[in-house]
Amino acid sequence: MTLTRRDLVGASGLALLGAAAVSGRVQAQAIPEAPTTTANTMQPPIYPTSGPDYQPVVTLNGWTLPWRQNGDWKEFHLVAEPVEREMAPGMIARLWGYNGQSPGPTIEAVEGDKVRIFVTNRLPEHTTIHWHGMLLPNGMDGVGGLTQPHIKPGKTFVYEFELKKSGTFMYHPHADEMVQMAMGMMGFFVVHPRDPRLHRVDRDFVFLLSAYDIDPGNYVPKVAEMVNFNMWTFNTRVFPGIDPLVVAKGDRVRVRVGNLTMTNHPIHMHGYDFEVTCTDGGWVRPEARWPEVTIDIPVGAMRAYEFDAIYPGDWALHCHKSHHTMNAMGHDIRTFIGVNKRDFSRRMKRMVPDYMSMGSAGMADMGEMEMPLPDNTLPMMTGFGQFGPIEMGGMFTVVKVREGLASRDYRDPGWYQNPPGTVAYEFQGPAPSTTRAPTPASKVKPDGKVDVVKPNGQHKH
Numbered sequence: 001m002t003l004t005r006r007d008l009v010g011a012s013g014l015a016l017l018g019a020a021a022v023s024g025r026v027q028a029q030a031i032p033e034a035p036t037t038t039a040n041t042m043q044p045p046i047y048p049t050s051g052p053d054y055q056p057v058v059t060l061n062g063w064t065l066p067w068r069q070n071g072d073w074k075e076f077h078l079v080a081e082p083v084e085r086e087m088a089p090g091m092i093a094r095l096w097g098y099n100g101q102s103p104g105p106t107i108e109a110v111e112g113d114k115v116r117i118f119v120t121n122r123l124p125e126h127t128t129i130h131w132h133g134m135l136l137p138n139g140m141d142g143v144g145g146l147t148q149p150h151i152k153p154g155k156t157f158v159y160e161f162e163l164k165k166s167g168t169f170m171y172h173p174h175a176d177e178m179v180q181m182a183m184g185m186m187g188f189f190v191v192h193p194r195d196p197r198l199h200r201v202d203r204d205f206v207f208l209l210s211a212y213d214i215d216p217g218n219y220v221p222k223v224a225e226m227v228n229f230n231m232w233t234f235n236t237r238v239f240p241g242i243d244p245l246v247v248a249k250g251d252r253v254r255v256r257v258g259n260l261t262m263t264n265h266p267i268h269m270h271g272y273d274f275e276v277t278c279t280d281g282g283w284v285r286p287e288a289r290w291p292e293v294t295i296d297i298p299v300g301a302m303r304a305y306e307f308d309a310i311y312p313g314d315w316a317l318h319c320h321k322s323h324h325t326m327n328a329m330g331h332d333i334r335t336f337i338g339v340n341k342r343d344f345s346r347r348m349k350r351m352v353p354d355y356m357s358m359g360s361a362g363m364a365d366m367g368e369m370e371m372p373l374p375d376n377t378l379p380m381m382t383g384f385g386q387f388g389p390i391e392m393g394g395m396f397t398v399v400k401v402r403e404g405l406a407s408r409d410y411r412d413p414g415w416y417q418n419p420p421g422t423v424a425y426e427f428q429g430p431a432p433s434t435t436r437a438p439t440p441a442s443k444v445k446p447d448g449k450v451d452v453v454k455p456n457g458q459h460k461h
């Protein structure tokens with residue numbers, strides 16, 4: 001892991017042995033280190049070395065927060081601070097996050113654990129952390145003003161609670177929420193069952209949906225935006241910057257998706273059907289599950305789905321709102337399909353040499369061309385696969401199911417080698433006839449009236 005250590009108060013592990021018996025208020029000198037990372041690719045999961053066994057989650061383009069056992073307590077340290085996040089090669093966003101990145105690190109623990117979470121505020125304004133979905137004492141719920149005083153800049157607060165149930169939860173500020181969430185402050189909190197056999201899977205992926213409005217050439221999101229976001233992300237990354245989900249054939253796989261944007265996202269996975277097995281409210285009873293290929297993730301909610309990875313391949317996983325698989329898109333683009341723009345382009349090029357007309361036959365040409373872009377933005381449709389341009393952006397990645405991967409191997413295996421004879425192919429026989437029956441039954445006349453041909457051949461105006 002590319003972690004660097006930031007020891008805020010100079011407390012060493014040895015000095016803390018005396019604090020092992022602490023059961024209530026924690027002493028000031030006992031703040032654990034706050035690990036930090038600038039990595040934007042998936043860091044190896046942290047396997048449990050003591051206590052109940054569990055299959056740790058992997059965070060797409062993210063990492064898991066190391067903790068310290070202190071007596072009965074698992075201690076974590078989150079630092080709210082400004083961060084830089086590369087959304088994909090070619091674009092950096094200046095955001096707020098936790099411990100060096102947005103989203104913050106995934107917190108992982110076991111049902112029944114007592115957790116003590118130190119939160120240090122290095123932002124220019126106050127903050128809090130709300131533990132979304134957790135059952136906890138009211139005063140630990142993290143709603144600034146309602147359940148606790150705000151954490152002022154430079155201050156550290158302590159949250160302490162027992163993990164009453166396993167499941168998938170999120171954390172985010174409940175202070176100046178519009179700004180702080182629009183700036184990227186959020187993370188996952190996964191609680192594993194105490195019984196290692198319950199809900200066991202072989203691979204367990206987590207990612208958060210977040211959205212930003214960053215104009216080309218800018219670095220900071222517009223925080224007042226409510227509707228017109230242009231960067232639709234998995235864990236604050238966009239395609240082609242999103243890690244693939246690498247899976248061994250035969251694995252039982254879980255994908256946990258949380259939505260902290262301001263709209264719903266129908267998450268669709270190709271090649272499989274699957275079932276929702278967990279929401280942020282808890283596990284779904286087996287008799288209450290039904291098959292799906294697309295799961296709508298409501299705003300402020302989490303859905304986890306599971307499948308048996310029996311079909312090898314490179315299977316697309318994406319939001320089904322097609323505008324959400326685009327990067328930095330201008331919504332004022334007109335539709336030019338069917339319009340001949342040759343004359344117009346020639347005249348425009350005389351005035352603007354870089355001018356490029358597009359869209360007369362659709363917009364697929366945008367996926368192929370390397371247009372000159374302003375600084376710090378990304379092409380709207382991009383990414384190349386083994387057969388050509390993928391023409392995607394935003395909320396899109398690939399589930400790579402392969403035979404014979406080692407259980408802890410998450411490295412990108414490259415493109416799928418399809419068995420011979422199993423790829424769609426070009427027809428090589430005689431060209432199809434171009435004569436077709438005339439189908440239009442109406443046409444617009446020069447005076448603007450529509451000429452409708454009735455079935456009996458008479459014209460009606």
Ligand SMILES: [Cu+2]
Binds near residue numbers: 232265320324395
């Ligand atoms: Cu979407």
